[in-house]
Amino acid sequence: MMKAAQVRLENVGKRYGKQWVLRQVHLQIEQGEFYTFLGPSGCGKTTLLRTIAGFIAPDEGTVYLDGTPVNHVPPWRRDVGMVFQNYALWPHMSVYENVAFGLRERKVTRAEIDRRVMQALEQVDLKGTEGRRPSQLSGGQQQRVALARTLVIQPRVLLLDEPLSNLDAKLRAEMRLELLKLQREVGITTIYVTHDQEEALALSTRIAVMESGRIVQEGSPREIYEEPGDRFVAEFVGKSNLFLGTITRAADALIEVRTDNGLQIRAAFSVGSARAQQGETVLLNVRPEAVELKPPDAGTSEMNQLSGRVTALAYQGSSVEYEIEVRGRALKAHIVHPKGTPLFQPGDEVHLVFAPQNVGLLHHGL
Amino acid sequence: MPKSEAALTIRLPARIDWWQGAIMMSLIAILVAFILYPVLRVLWVSLSDEKGDLTLIHFVNFFRRPLFREAFVNTLLSGLLVVFFGSLMAVPLAYCSARYEFRGKILLQTLATLPLVIPPFVGAVALQLILGRSGMVNLLLMRYFDVSFPFMEGLSGVVLVQTLHYFPFIMLNTAVSLANIDPSLEEMAQNMGCHGWRLFRRITLPLMLPGFMAGSLLTFIRVIDDLGTPLMLNYKILLAPQAYLRITTVGIDDVDGYAICVVLVVFSLLSLYAARKYLSLADYATAHRGVVVLKPIRGIRRAFVLGFIGIVLGLSLLPHIGIFLLSFSKIWSFSVLPTSYTLDNYTEILFRAPHFVKNTLLYTLLAAGLDVLMGAAIAFLLLRSRLPGRNFLDAIATLPLAIPGVVLAVGYLRVFHGWDFPGAGGPLTSHWMILVIAYTMRRLPYTVRACYAALQQVHLSLEESAQNLGANRMKTFLKITLPLITGGVVAGGLIAFVTSCVELSATIMLVPKVEMGPISYGIYVYMQSALGRGAGAALGVVAILLVSAGTYLTHRVFGGRAGSAFRI
Ligand SMILES: Nc1ncnc2c1ncn2[C@@H]1O[C@H](COP(=O)(O)OP(=O)(O)OP(=O)(O)O)[C@@H](O)[C@H]1O
Numbered sequence: 029m030m031k032a033a034q035v036r037l038e039n040v041g042k043r044y045g046k047q048w049v050l051r052q053v054h055l056q057i058e059q060g061e062f063y064t065f066l067g068p069s070g071c072g073k074t075t076l077l078r079t080i081a082g083f084i085a086p087d088e089g090t091v092y093l094d095g096t097p098v099n100h101v102p103p104w105r106r107d108v109g110m111v112f113q114n115y116a117l118w119p120h121m122s123v124y125e126n127v128a129f130g131l132r133e134r135k136v137t138r139a140e141i142d143r144r145v146m147q148a149l150e151q152v153d154l155k156g157t158e159g160r161r162p163s164q165l166s167g168g169q170q171q172r173v174a175l176a177r178t179l180v181i182q183p184r185v186l187l188l189d190e191p192l193s194n195l196d197a198k199l200r201a202e203m204r205l206e207l208l209k210l211q212r213e214v215g216i217t218t219i220y221v222t223h224d225q226e227e228a229l230a231l232s233t234r235i236a237v238m239e240s241g242r243i244v245q246e247g248s249p250r251e252i253y254e255e256p257g258d259r260f261v262a263e264f265v266g267k268s269n270l271f272l273g274t275i276t277r278a279a280d281a282l283i284e285v286r287t288d289n290g291l292q293i294r295a296a297f298s299v300g301s302a303r304a305q306q307g308e309t310v311l312l313n314v315r316p317e318a319v320e321l322k323p324p325d326a327g328t329s330e331m332n333q334l335s336g337r338v339t340a341l342a343y344q345g346s347s348v349e350y351e352i353e354v355r356g357r358a359l360k361a362h363i364v365h366p367k368g369t370p371l372f373q374p375g376d377e378v379h380l381v382f383a384p385q386n387v388g389l390l391h392h393g394l
Numbered sequence: 395m396p397k398s399e400a401a402l403t404i405r406l407p408a409r410i411d412w413w414q415g416a417i418m419m420s421l422i423a424i425l426v427a428f429i430l431y432p433v434l435r436v437l438w439v440s441l442s443d444e445k446g447d448l449t450l451i452h453f454v455n456f457f458r459r460p461l462f463r464e465a466f467v468n469t470l471l472s473g474l475l476v477v478f479f480g481s482l483m484a485v486p487l488a489y490c491s492a493r494y495e496f497r498g499k500i501l502l503q504t505l506a507t508l509p510l511v512i513p514p515f516v517g518a519v520a521l522q523l524i525l526g527r528s529g530m531v532n533l534l535l536m537r538y539f540d541v542s543f544p545f546m547e548g549l550s551g552v553v554l555v556q557t558l559h560y561f562p563f564i565m566l567n568t569a570v571s572l573a574n575i576d577p578s579l580e581e582m583a584q585n586m587g588c589h590g591w592r593l594f595r596r597i598t599l600p601l602m603l604p605g606f607m608a609g610s611l612l613t614f615i616r617v618i619d620d621l622g623t624p625l626m627l628n629y630k631i632l633l634a635p636q637a638y639l640r641i642t643t644v645g646i647d648d649v650d651g652y653a654i655c656v657v658l659v660v661f662s663l664l665s666l667y668a669a670r671k672y673l674s675l676a677d678y679a680t681a682h683r684g685v686v687v688l689k690p691i692r693g694i695r696r697a698f699v700l701g702f703i704g705i706v707l708g709l710s711l712l713p714h715i716g717i718f719l720l721s722f723s724k725i726w727s728f729s730v731l732p733t734s735y736t737l738d739n740y741t742e743i744l745f746r747a748p749h750f751v752k753n754t755l756l757y758t759l760l761a762a763g764l765d766v767l768m769g770a771a772i773a774f775l776l777l778r779s780r781l782p783g784r785n786f787l788d789a790i791a792t793l794p795l796a797i798p799g800v801v802l803a804v805g806y807l808r809v810f811h812g813w814d815f816p817g818a819g820g821p822l823t824s825h826w827m828i829l830v831i832a833y834t835m836r837r838l839p840y841t842v843r844a845c846y847a848a849l850q851q852v853h854l855s856l857e858e859s860a861q862n863l864g865a866n867r868m869k870t871f872l873k874i875t876l877p878l879i880t881g882g883v884v885a886g887g888l889i890a891f892v893t894s895c896v897e898l899s900a901t902i903m904l905v906p907k908v909e910m911g912p913i914s915y916g917i918y919v920y921m922q923s924a925l926g927r928g929a930g931a932a933l934g935v936v937a938i939l940l941v942s943a944g945t946y947l948t949h950r951v952f953g954g955r956a957g958s959a960f961r962i
């Protein structure tokens with residue numbers, strides 16, 4: 029078990045010239061967590077990670093490692109291991125020398141270095157490549173060397189900057205599982221950066237969604253996906269059908285909303301979510317996979333039923349992605365068709381059906 | 395109808411290949427005649443006895459003679475010393491330039507070009523006046539402290555002049571390879587606990603080494619090629635001056651001269667080969683994350699850096715100051731500063747003997763023009779044709795980099811002397827065109843590289859997409875290719891022009907008559923007499939101005955990448 033650390037950021041901000049690329053970042057990451065910064069390109073994820081690693085000095089706020097402020101501790105004394113997006117393997121050293129580098133810096137004895145390097149290479153399934161140069165390895169192997177090189181020094185925190193983004197889709201999926209297993213095995217506090225929402229949802233214990241230098245929502249993968257706090261999160265994490273409307277009736281567990289294009293939608297409160305008042309303007313969110321499509325003549329028991337016309341479809345193997353026009357708006361539906369059943373075709377009239385429990389209520393970002 | 399159309403589509407590429415083939419053949423013919431054959435003749439003379447049989451006896455004799463042995467050792471030594479002292483100045487400067495941001499950094503850029511605009515043999519004269527036995531510094535030292543230092547005596551004078559002239563080559567190459575190091579490689583090491591001097595030794599140094607080595611080897615080649623500096627300083631125990639002396643005093647049939655030439659070529663070829671190896675290595679660490687942030691430095695560290703730059707700048711400005719003063723002096727000897735000033739020297743070179751300047755402009759512009767044409771044609775054939783023999787073409791077009799001027803000149807004298815060249819009205823060696831040819835061939839590698847690099851950036855898909863959108867070959871070339879490569883081609887031509895302006899190694903042996911001599915030759919001739927030195931210096935100032943103008947234009951065309959012109 030490694031000496032996992034707790035990471036805390038208080039009001040961290042960073043600007044280049046006049047432009048703030050990080051603003052008022054507060055967060056607390058517990059020991060052993062797998063914490064992910066998720067956000068679109070250019071939102072400041074790398075900057076935040078590099079601030080924790082000590083390569084960037086924040087212009088305001090404080091970074092704490094295990095409760096100690098480290099703003100003035102240089103990168104080489106922070107004992108946080110970072111894996112760079114491009115792996116940054118030293119081309120003039122062999123795999124062995126790359127992995128042994130940090131241990132040499134720590135004045136570990138030769139025999140101990142040998143033992144730990146071999147163990148680390150075994151851990152990432154790279155035994156036998158120790159004599160090779162990084163350029164003689166495949167992308168996935170390079171990525172694992174980079175990981176081994178950082179893990180072998182048993183840092184307090186592991187920082188990963190989009191480590192899987194240079195790999196092809198299949199390898200990425202494999203490495204994702206490997207990474208998860210490895211992290212749970214060694215129990216190290218891990219901070220992970222990605223713009224891939226699937227990756228974030230699959231790996232993390234908690235996710236911080238970032239937008240232009242701010243953290244807009246923090247929570248477990250389920251919270252982020254099922255209860256996005258605002259329009260940005262709803263649209264960035266997964267796909268969404270959004271409806272802007274006014275509450276016409278608010279009951280105990282159910283509200284009725286009239287949308288701006290004249291649709292009637294009922295939404296159920298999930299336990300603990302904030303109450304809404306009649307007359308309030310709200311944003312509703314329905315995930316495409318929560319929608320069912322029915323032929324217009326089929327009866328249904330669901331309380332939400334919108335009629336529209338199929339405009340496009342994309343067959344995806346496991347499901348079919350439909351685009352349906354409802355009162356001048358394009359809505360999305362992901363439908364799983366049992367084998368052999370016919371698909372709806374463009375021009376078909378359909379009913380979109382979904383339960384009030386599947387309607388999310390966004391409080392911000394109207 | 396369909397039949398003739400098919401015939402047309404088949405014939406079209408065939409005809410184009412034929413054209414390419416014709417151009418290729420003529421280029422190869424020219425390069426063989428003026429590069430390969432003369433050099434091979436030199437080689438053959440050194441390897442054959444009177445009966446025409448193969449022998450190594452001339453090389454055995456070469457190493458038997460103490461004078462040649464000494465020249466051999468001195469040549470190696472001077473190259474190594476220049477690289478060593480040059481690196482002491484160049485590496486710290488390169489590091490500052492690639493890593494730090496500070497007020498006054500512009501001085502660094504000045505420092506990288508200033509020494510290059512003054513030809514080393516001109517600088518040699520100027521440094522004599524300042525650091526020589528009876529020069530400014532020693533006179534002052536004698537007057538106040540009654541000591542003097544033999545800065546400029548013998549080999550040390552040559553090394554001093556060449557170090558001050560050539561260190562920017564090392565600096566530029568090192569700076570480029572430092573700047574190319576992916577910053578994350580160093581950050582990763584910091585992340586692992588490594589910093590400061592250890593970081594430099596374990597990561598930075600090994601990664602910048604290939605670029606540094608390439609720069610050093612290229613400097614080495616130029617140092618052993620330099621004939622003018624030792625001649626001006628009257629130090630002759632080096633290989634290039636020995637070859638020159640054998641051929642000019644003993645005669646064109648003196649075999650020892652040829653043996654020396656071959657030794658020089660072997661040195662240069664080995665260095666060039668190694669430099670290319672290192673240059674290809676230098677690119678291996680260049681996957682970039684993006685913006686490289688230069689570290690700002692202030693206060694005491696900035697003062698320290700500026701102080702170092704100031705010292706080097708002051709040293710490398712000495713030749714410029716000396717030559718400038720000399721060009722306005724009536725007489726300057728055994729005095730700290732010139733005793734009286736005059737404009738006569740400029741009248742002399744501009745009105746009484748204006749042919750030096752005129753000749754230089756004529757020869758170098760012609761040579762640069764020819765270089766651009768040939769360079770562009772060669773680059774095109776190398777990159778865009780499928781003709782066999784391209785590697786051969788590339789090899790002989792690169793060869794001049796490793797052929798010292800003396801050797802090429804000896805080869806020309808050997809091959810073109812004594813028979814009437816068609817159209818020249820006599821032997822080619824009696825015609826001024828021989829100088830244009832020598833310049834064209836010596837500087838061809840620069841334009842080939844420049845055109846090659848420019849054309850390489852025009853990815854084939856850019857041309858193809860234009861054709862795909864309906865432009866024919868001619869239109870594609872005029873609208874897409876030409877505009878994109880113009881910058882590189884012009885820059886290549888400018889470099890050929892600039893470097894030809896100050897060529898002396900081949901010039902000095904090839905000038906048929908004094909009236910046909912260019913500036914560099916004029917400087918050499920004037921400097922032979924104490925009275926002519928002022929006029930020689932005035933010519934030197936003209937050369938500096940020409941080179942500065944050319945360099946300035948190169949920077950304008952090349953922009954920030956001007957330094958790449960000095961990495962071959
Ligand atoms: N040295 C710098 N100078 C000026 N602006 C910078 C600098 N470094 C980063 N930025 C800006 O800061 C913002 C955040 O950059 P950052 O690299 O943290 O984004 P990111 O979220 O990691 O993006 P990506 O997903 O593309 O890697 C960007 O708008 C970027 O242009």
Ligand SMILES: [Mg+2]
Nearest residue numbers: 073074075189
């Ligand atoms: Mg990033």
